[in-house]
Amino acid sequence: MLKVPFTDLGAMARETWPDIEIDFLDAVRNARYVGGAPVEQFEQDFARYCGTSHAVGVANGTDALQLTLQALEVGAGDEVIVPSNTFIATAAAVVRAGAVPVFVDVDPDSLLLTAEIVEAAVTPRTRAVMVVHLYGNMPDMDAIGAVTARAGIHLVEDAAQAHGAEWQGRRAGSFGIAGCFSFYPGKNLGAFGDAGAVVTSDAGLATRVRSLANHGRSSGAAHYEHLFVGTNSRLDTLQAIALSGKLARNEEWTEARIALATGYRDRLAGTAARLTTVAAPARHVYHLMVVRVPDRERVQKLLADREVQTGVHYPVPCHQQPPLMRYARTPLPVCERAAGEQLSLPLFPHMTTEQLDHVCAALTDALNEVTGR
Numbered sequence: 001m002l003k004v005p006f007t008d009l010g011a012m013a014r015e016t017w018p019d020i021e022i023d024f025l026d027a028v029r030n031a032r033y034v035g036g037a038p039v040e041q042f043e044q045d046f047a048r049y050c051g052t053s054h055a056v057g058v059a060n061g062t063d064a065l066q067l068t069l070q071a072l073e074v075g076a077g078d079e080v081i082v083p084s085n086t087f088i089a090t091a092a093a094v095v096r097a098g099a100v101p102v103f104v105d106v107d108p109d110s111l112l113l114t115a116e117i118v119e120a121a122v123t124p125r126t127r128a129v130m131v132v133h134l135y136g137n138m139p140d141m142d143a144i145g146a147v148t149a150r151a152g153i154h155l156v157e158d159a160a161q162a163h164g165a166e167w168q169g170r171r172a173g174s175f176g177i178a179g180c181f182s183f184y185p186g187k188n189l190g191a192f193g194d195a196g197a198v199v200t201s202d203a204g205l206a207t208r209v210r211s212l213a214n215h216g217r218s219s220g221a222a223h224y225e226h227l228f229v230g231t232n233s234r235l236d237t238l239q240a241i242a243l244s245g246k247l248a249r250n251e252e253w254t255e256a257r258i259a260l261a262t263g264y265r266d267r268l269a270g271t272a273a274r275l276t277t278v279a280a281p282a283r284h285v286y287h288l289m290v291v292r293v294p295d296r297e298r299v300q301k302l303l304a305d306r307e308v309q310t311g312v313h314y315p316v317p318c319h320q321q322p323p324l325m326r327y328a329r330t331p332l333p334v335c336e337r338a339a340g341e342q343l344s345l346p347l348f349p350h351m352t353t354e355q356l357d358h359v360c361a362a363l364t365d366a367l368n369e370v371t372g373r
């Protein structure tokens with residue numbers, strides 16, 4: 001039987017390797033492991049890709065979020081609005097920065113934040129909102145930007161799943177005071193290990209994040225002079241080389257993802273699978289192809305029986321995770337219901353039409369079986 005893996009990171013690495021092999025081996029042989037020209041080059045290229053003036057490479061996406069909040073001096077006593085339907089890191093970064101996550105629900109069709117939801121959650125203690133471009137999709141950034149401007153709070157984008165996503169032709173990461181990216185290997189733009197970046201057009205913020213990520217050093221000062229207590233969260237040289245090789249392919253791979261997602265939408269129309277909506281001005285880059293289905297565990301098992309690997313993003317909303325439950329204020333019915341229904345289908349740039357057909361046929365059969373159609 002045809003096997004369909006959830007993703008195929010090896011295919012992406014093999015395609016990239018010939019272009020980066022010389023630089024990668026050169027860095028290894030010459031012991032250039034931290035900083036240097038490859039990091040600077042990737043930062044410049046990634047900032048250009050996002051449409052911002054600066055990109056600061058950091059160790060991972062969670063640090064990108066936490067360092068951004070710290071650089072904005074969001075901390076003790078401050079509230080940060082966070083959608084509960086996200087990976088725990090969005091909320092964990094708020095807690096680790098010393099602030100209080102205020103969990104809110106999401107739109108039932110897109111499963112993203114809306115301007116109305118953000119507006120209703122603002123209090124005199126609110127300092128920021130984390131807008132999560134979940135699955136690679138973007139909410140109405142004009143409306144949300146208008147709310148944050150009116151309320152005088154920071155708009156921080158958690159763009160960990162949204163490299164190259166757009167709203168009205170403008171890239172994810174360029175709307176807020178900062179955009180935070182993860183380059184975890186499984187992300188659309190993934191390194192050969194952990195990595196992340198903060199993009200911004202605020203030069204002061206970029207400098208503060210860079211310093212915080214490098215032990216509070218300042219660029220002009222001597223190596224052992226520190227402005228404040230920071231941490232070690234640098235993007236390393238080998239990851240920067242891998243990322244540059246992959247960034248050059250990211251548009252082609254993103255278009256392949258979008259074409260596959262269109263194929264999914266066409267083939268699953270009329271089935272019991274509920275697809276998330278995409279607003280007309282948005283470019284959804286399909287980090288994840290998420291559908292909501294009845295009797296998810298059984299559907300997942302029926303798909304596994306036909307060699308189709310799936311995932312669940314995410315089975316427990318943040319406000320119901322034990323370490324975060326104390327921040328929960330009210331039930332969040334859309335997030336809670338979605339957590340029990342969401343199913344992520346295979347989607348990766350090298351997926352074939354044959355594999356797409358196989359997944360859709362297997363899913364259609366599984367849905368017919370669980371709904372008794």
Ligand SMILES: Cc1ncc(COP(=O)(O)O)c(C=O)c1O
Pocket residue numbers: 060061062063086087089090132158160161181182183184194195196
């Ligand atoms: C929405 C979201 N935010 C934050 C993160 C954290 O990124 P990282 O794993 O690189 O720390 C991830 C990915 O893991 C994510 O999907």
